[in-house]
Amino acid sequence: MALIDVQDLIKRFDGKEVLKGVTMSLSEGQSKVVMGASGCGKSTLLKCLNLLVSPTSGRIIFKGEDITRPDMDIHRLRQDIGFVFQHFALYTHLTVEENITLGLRKIKKMKTAAAREKAAFELERVGMIEHRNKYPAHLSGGQKQRAAIVRALAMDPAVLFLDEPTSALDPQMSREVVTVINKLYLDNITMLCVTHDPFLAKYISDSIVFMHEGVVVAEDVAERLFYEHEDPRVRQFYLSVIDHR
Amino acid sequence: MILMDAFVQDLIHYSPQILAGLKNTLLLMAIMSVTGIAGGIGLFYLSLAQNRFLRRGTERFISFFIGTPLLVHLFLMYYGLPPLGIRLSAFAVAVIGFTINVSAYNARYLMTAYNGLDKTQIEAARAQGFRFFQIFRLIILPQALRLSVPSLTNQVIQNLKDTSVAFLIQYPDFFAQMQEIASTNFQFFKTYVAAGLVYLALVSVIVAAARRLERKVALPGLETLGRA
Numbered sequence: 409m410a411l412i413d414v415q416d417l418i419k420r421f422d423g424k425e426v427l428k429g430v431t432m433s434l435s436e437g438q439s440k441v442v443m444g445a446s447g448c449g450k451s452t453l454l455k456c457l458n459l460l461v462s463p464t465s466g467r468i469i470f471k472g473e474d475i476t477r478p479d480m481d482i483h484r485l486r487q488d489i490g491f492v493f494q495h496f497a498l499y500t501h502l503t504v505e506e507n508i509t510l511g512l513r514k515i516k517k518m519k520t521a522a523a524r525e526k527a528a529f530e531l532e533r534v535g536m537i538e539h540r541n542k543y544p545a546h547l548s549g550g551q552k553q554r555a556a557i558v559r560a561l562a563m564d565p566a567v568l569f570l571d572e573p574t575s576a577l578d579p580q581m582s583r584e585v586v587t588v589i590n591k592l593y594l595d596n597i598t599m600l601c602v603t604h605d606p607f608l609a610k611y612i613s614d615s616i617v618f619m620h621e622g623v624v625v626a627e628d629v630a631e632r633l634f635y636e637h638e639d640p641r642v643r644q645f646y647l648s649v650i651d652h653r
Numbered sequence: 654m655i656l657m658d659a660f661v662q663d664l665i666h667y668s669p670q671i672l673a674g675l676k677n678t679l680l681l682m683a684i685m686s687v688t689g690i691a692g693g694i695g696l697f698y699l700s701l702a703q704n705r706f707l708r709r710g711t712e713r714f715i716s717f718f719i720g721t722p723l724l725v726h727l728f729l730m731y732y733g734l735p736p737l738g739i740r741l742s743a744f745a746v747a748v749i750g751f752t753i754n755v756s757a758y759n760a761r762y763l764m765t766a767y768n769g770l771d772k773t774q775i776e777a778a779r780a781q782g783f784r785f786f787q788i789f790r791l792i793i794l795p796q797a798l799r800l801s802v803p804s805l806t807n808q809v810i811q812n813l814k815d816t817s818v819a820f821l822i823q824y825p826d827f828f829a830q831m832q833e834i835a836s837t838n839f840q841f842f843k844t845y846v847a848a849g850l851v852y853l854a855l856v857s858v859i860v861a862a863a864r865r866l867e868r869k870v871a872l873p874g875l876e877t878l879g880r881a
Contacts, residue, residue, distance in 0.1 A: 460776065491781070493776070497773035497774050499774050499792055501796050511782070514791065543874065545872075546873065556777075559781075
């Protein structure tokens with residue numbers, strides 16, 4: 409059974425239809441990337457899946473439960489979905505460690521010592537342990553994003569959502585972050601990632617969902633989608649983002 | 654010289670009265686500074702409420718109290734309410750009037766600071782599963798308060814100076830006492846200069862404490878803004 413099953417999802421903003429009937433699924437242990445041109449609705453899709461944005465219609469089944477029903481406990485749902493943002497979104501007034509332990513203490517109700525231990529374990533995994541007492545303002549972009557990934561992972565979510573995790577980074581920092589996400593991929597963490605970055609997509613995905621103007625038009629493994637796909641919209645996109653020489 | 658001596662003698666003579674006034678002034682300032690912060694935080698919370706009517710109602714409340722003179726509120730309560738059967742002491746009127754007024758200003762300062770916050774933090778907190786009150790208490794308020802320290806401490810200075818308005822509703826504050834001395838010895842110039850110097854000394858103490866506080870609580874990465 410799929411962990412997430414999206415059926416005919418539609419989202420309109422002030423009459424403008426951004427998602428026009430998206431259907432897709434994600435199984436446990438699977439990692440998928442959603443790609444497509446800017447404005448195709450991929451970030452909106454991600455935000456609909458944890459109800460940061462309310463879908464207009466359609467169904468989202470998460471762990472066998474229809475989360476679009478009106479009486480859904482959205483706080484409980486969100487605790488089960490880790491979310492990493494393009495611009496890191498770390499809490500400015502808290503250190504790296506406090507950023508991680510805040511959710512553990514206040515949502516998971518862990519004791520401070522246990523939360524700190526968990527944070528230390530996760531920071532060690534991504535090579536950030538020596539930065540745990542620093543504030544976000546004193547970190548590089550790559551370090552901030554790694555801290556944000558740890559903050560999401562520490563909550564032990566069923567799935568990790570990543571919204572353009574490398575877009576705000578320079579190539580070197582981007583590589584740092586790709587390495588971390590690739591490690592999660594190899595550890596079979598369930599992930600759904602929205603990105604423009606074919607390099608990231610290739611190294612962290614079992615398959616890539618390609619969206620165009622609010623609908624899913626293709627789904628395939630990176631190699632076939634990047635170089636051999638028959639759909640002209642897909643070919644056109646990858647011609648523009650991948651150096652084919 | 655003889656005049657100065659007479660004036661100093663007057664001050665010494667009236668010192669119990671002056672000190673009592675000073676005590677009343679500092680008491681009123683301390684109370685309204687605390688209640689004003691608490692009220693400001695309450696109004697700030699309501700102005701972020703998810704309920705649209707609550708949000709608009711709060712915004713109008715704040716605009717009303719910022720847009721009308723404090724003296725009008727004090728007179729309204731002190732002289733306007735007794736004919737309606739509600740009689741409040743000068744102290745109660747001062748505390749209530751100043752609290753509402755200061756709360757409205759403080760809420761505006763906090764809202765301004767909030768507008769400068771990186772809102773992706775709030776989205777991240779929602780995505781993590783925090784409830785709105787938790788987001789307010791753990792993410793928004795600590796940052797808004799720290800960013801507002803210069804405005805909030807300026808408001809405390811303003812509070813101290815504004816206490817002198819309370820003598821118009823018969824509250825025996827420091828200025829009321831000085832006024833009384835001036836009308837007794839007719840040394841208006843010297844008495845008011847002395848009053849001004851006392852206010853200046855008190856403000857200087859608050860300013861020094863405020864600058865220390867600003868440096869201590871500046872948000873990491875924004876420290877230089879605090880000193881500019």
